[in-house]
Amino acid sequence: MRKSLYVHVPFCEQICHYCDFNKFFLKNQPVDEYVEAAVEEMKKTAAAFPQHEFIETIYIGGGTPTSLSSTQLKHLLEAIPNNFTLADTTEWTVEVNPGSADKEKFEMIKQAGVNRLSIGAQTFDPDLLQKINRDHKPAQVEETIRLAQDAGIDNLSIDLMFGLPGQTMEQWKDTLSQAAALPIKHISAYSLKIEPKTVFYQMLNKGTLKLPEQELEAEMYEYMLQFLREEGFQAYEISNFARNREESLHNLTYWDNNEYYGIGAGAHSYMDGVRRRNHGPLPKYLKAIAEDKLPYLEENPVSRKEMMEEEMFMGLRKRLxxxxxxxxxxxxxxxxxxxxxxxxxxxxxxxxxxxxxxxxxxxxxxxxxxxxxxxxxxx
The missing domain is CATH 1.10.10 (Arc Repressor Mutant, subunit A)
Incomplete structure (x- = not known):
């Protein structure tokens, strides 16, 4: 059962201190070459692993997909229906950083077929935004929502984070209040995890990172569950909340342990019972595509026992x-x-x-x- 497609755009205009995804600072990168390689990977993947069902969910993640120029992003988006057969009701999400897209870019995204956005708000506290090295202002979240709605995209989600360095319960309550007041249908809210190869990991090792106590982080989570329930957001997964049953169908692909295509540098895929990971470094990814190969760094067949284990620990994340x-x-x-x-x-x-x-x-x-x-x- 393979009904979903993930496409990775690994470029950012600023690197967040907590991020361990495969990403590169945008300036001086071979972006045009990368987009062409991703399009070529789509062609090769569709040929090697033919569809048996319509694609029902698409997610363009990063990095920051909207860091691409409108021309580059349009080329990437238009390649998807040229290589995969989509359902009439396909949920098509693009990640957006507040302030990273203007009116014209949103109109182009909508015209290409995108009908859902995931907006990386993280917090509405300006000091915390600075601490985690985000490059937007709180007001730009609402402005991004307005521009998206003007372009005809109203299925909107925002990402939030708690357990941030120095974050207080009052700051978290304020962020949740501001988020719930927005015309959005979905919230993803994750506690900060310190991952290797991040700035925060280096700071933690140096003893310069002050994190909230675990008890406070647990209180933040419990408060969030109660507050969002009162605001009409139903928890359908440990960290995800939806109004009016507007769950992320793409995320449910993972939690339901279904297979999916993965395109781009560092992307993961699950096809025909095998989990695959693409080369992450751009030179290796681009070289593989140039050599007419699929860019796999590793391929791991999933045993029946592992499938059952994954069915349980991913499925139990869902409230159902x-x-x-x-x-x-x-x-x-x-x-x-x-x-x-x-x-x-x-x-x-x-x-x-x-x-x-x-x-x-x-x-x-x-x-x-x-x-x-x-x-x-x-x-």
Whole structure:
């Protein structure tokens, strides 16, 4: 079941201190060459792994896709329906940094077929924006939303972060209040994770990074759950909230453990039971395409046991949880047969609940999700 496509644009006009995605400072990069290579990879991928179903979700991520010029971005977007067959109702998302796109760029994006935007707000506190090295002002979030709506794109999501260096509960409450007041349909809100090869990782090792206590971070999460529920945002995944059932269908592809195409430097894909990762460095990625190869750095066949493990720890991220019937249909055995005793033990600890149809995290389990997920990897 492969109905989704991810395309990676690895260029940024400024590098955030927390970001560990494959990205490069835009200036002096071979952007035109990269766009052509990504288009060529689409052609090669579509030929090597023919579609059996319509593409129902597309996500253009980064990096900052809107750091491309309108001409470059248009070429990349138009190549997608030229190489893949889309459904009439395809959800097509582009990541946007506030202030990174003008009226003309949004109109071009809309005309190309994009119908959803994910806007990287992160916080509405100007001091925190500076600490994490974001290059936009809080007011530019609302301006970006207005420009998008004027262009006819009204399925809008914003990204938020909590647990930021020096962040207080009052700052977090203010950010949530400002976010909920916007005409948006979706919020993704993630706690800060310090990843290797980031500026924050270096600062942490030097002892110069002051992070909130874990207890405060947990309080921020619990407050967010209650506040967003009151504001009409339903939690459908640990870190994702939607008004009026406007969930991110693309993200659900991952949490439902479905296969997907991945295009671009450093992109991941899951096709025909094999997880693949593309070369990340631009020279290696471009060289592979120039040599008429698919740009895979590694290919890892997923065993049946690994598929079942992934079904559980990704599916349990969803508030609905893991479907017992879907699991049994996919793997010809029940969850209890695949993981004997684990569900019972986690229920006794108050971390899981079970109905006739689903197994899902309790409110306590939400806070201890990683501990729950580890139970399905122990064997």
């Amino acid at each position: 949880g893991v479907s017992k019937k879907k699991f049994e249909n996919r793997y010809d055995q029940t969850i209890d047969q695949a993981f004997p005793g684990i569900i019972t033990g986690l229920k006794q600890q108050g971390l899981l609940e079970e109905t006739d149809y689903y197994i899902y995290l309790t409110e306590t389990g939400l806070l201890l999700g990683n501990e729950v997920f580890e139970q399905f990897l122990a064997g």
